Amino acid sequence: MALQNPIMPASGTFGFGEEVAAFAGMDLSRLGAMVGKTATLEPRDGNPQPRICECEGGMVNSIGLEGKGIDYILEYNVPFMASFGVPIIFNISGFSLNDFALLAQKANSVKAISAIEGNISCPNVEGGKIPFGSTAKAASEVTTVICEVTDLPVIIKLTPNVEPKSMIGEIASAVEEAGADAISMINTVKRQNIGGIPFCGLSGPPIKPIALELIKIVLEQISIPVIGMGGISCLEDVLEFLQLGCSAVAIGTANFSNPLIMMEIINGLEKYCQDNQIYDLTQLRGIVE
Numbered sequence: 001m002a003l004q005n006p007i008m009p010a011s012g013t014f015g016f017g018e019e020v021a022a023f024a025g026m027d028l029s030r031l032g033a034m035v036g037k038t039a040t041l042e043p044r045d046g047n048p049q050p051r052i053c054e055c056e057g058g059m060v061n062s063i064g065l066e067g068k069g070i071d072y073i074l075e076y077n078v079p080f081m082a083s084f085g086v087p088i089i090f091n092i093s094g095f096s097l098n099d100f101a102l103l104a105q106k107a108n109s110v111k112a113i114s115a116i117e118g119n120i121s122c123p124n125v126e127g128g129k130i131p132f133g134s135t136a137k138a139a140s141e142v143t144t145v146i147c148e149v150t151d152l153p154v155i156i157k158l159t160p161n162v163e164p165k166s167m168i169g170e171i172a173s174a175v176e177e178a179g180a181d182a183i184s185m186i187n188t189v190k191r192q193n194i195g196g197i198p199f200c201g202l203s204g205p206p207i208k209p210i211a212l213e214l215i216k217i218v219l220e221q222i223s224i225p226v227i228g229m230g231g232i233s234c235l236e237d238v239l240e241f242l243q244l245g246c247s248a249v250a251i252g253t254a255n256f257s258n259p260l261i262m263m264e265i266i267n268g269l270e271k272y273c274q275d276n277q278i279y280d281l282t283q284l285r286g287i288v289e
């Protein structure tokens with residue numbers, strides 16, 4: 001999959017682009033890729049309010065995969081995303097292996113979709129409600145079922161909420177072995193009782209060190225590309241993730257405080273490359289020990 005630049009939105013922080021497209025100065029055709037909010041099989045109301053809250057340095061959320069369901073998204077949101085002419089990474093999540101298979105099958109039949117991103121942070125209802133992404137076995141199984149039903153590139157999105165931390169390497173290796181074409185990471189970091197939300201996920205600058213640490217472990221164990229995310233809010237952060245070895249990056253929470261951040265970073269990266277005689281991002285990638 002070729003991207004015009006390595007900058008894309010992180011799933012769930014950008015809707016399907018409809019609202020942000022209206023901002024003056026926003027040109028979605030300049031993104032490296034479009035990434036929509038997670039699609040589930042059925043429409044979901046999500047969790048009760050409050051479910052989003054600004055906290056020191058970042059934000060917490062507990063959206064609970066609200067959405068109109070995959071059929072609606074494919075019919076109404078994907079054509080809008082496709083109108084910008086950049087690759088669409090279609091994010092899916094299920095509560096069983098069968099959900100993932102059906103979701104991937106549906107996405108596979110839509111021409112405008114360039115890749116499938118499996119969000120494996122949600123609980124496996126057939127597996128003791130433990131998130132798919134927290135064991136190598138479940139992560140591998142879900143990767144296998146997605147890969148079986150699609151010819152599209154498959155990206156598996158890892159959760160940082162694994163114990164011990166080093167387990168993330170095993171999970172990533174299992175996902176690679178099961179056929180994934182890339183890994184994206186990290187999803188939000190589990191927290192409790194912030195802003196009146198009993199169980200929530202932390203995102204934004206406070207999780208950047210966690211993202212970098214876990215991505216480093218993963219990069220040492222796999223050879224497929226990693227799309228890095230977690231707290232990226234400026235060009236310097238992007239360079240840090242690329243220099244660590246990421247192939248592309250996603251920007252999430254920063255979109256809420258500055259909806260034009262991705263445009264600014266794309267401009268900044270272009271200028272940085274021109275000023276530093278960087279003609280190919282491989283010159284930057286993985287240069288940090």
Ligand SMILES: Cc1cc2nc3c(=O)[nH]c(=O)nc-3n(C[C@H](O)[C@H](O)[C@H](O)COP(=O)(O)O)c2cc1C
Pocket residue numbers: 010011012013037038052059061063065091119157186187188202203204205207229230231232250251252253254
């Ligand atoms: C409000 C909100 C909603 C999110 N929804 C999703 C989602 O639907 N699917 C998903 O895979 N990740 C979702 N995420 C996680 C982000 O895509 C991203 O992995 C995480 O926030 C870390 O990046 P950041 O620190 O740049 O926000 C969501 C994050 C936030 C803040």
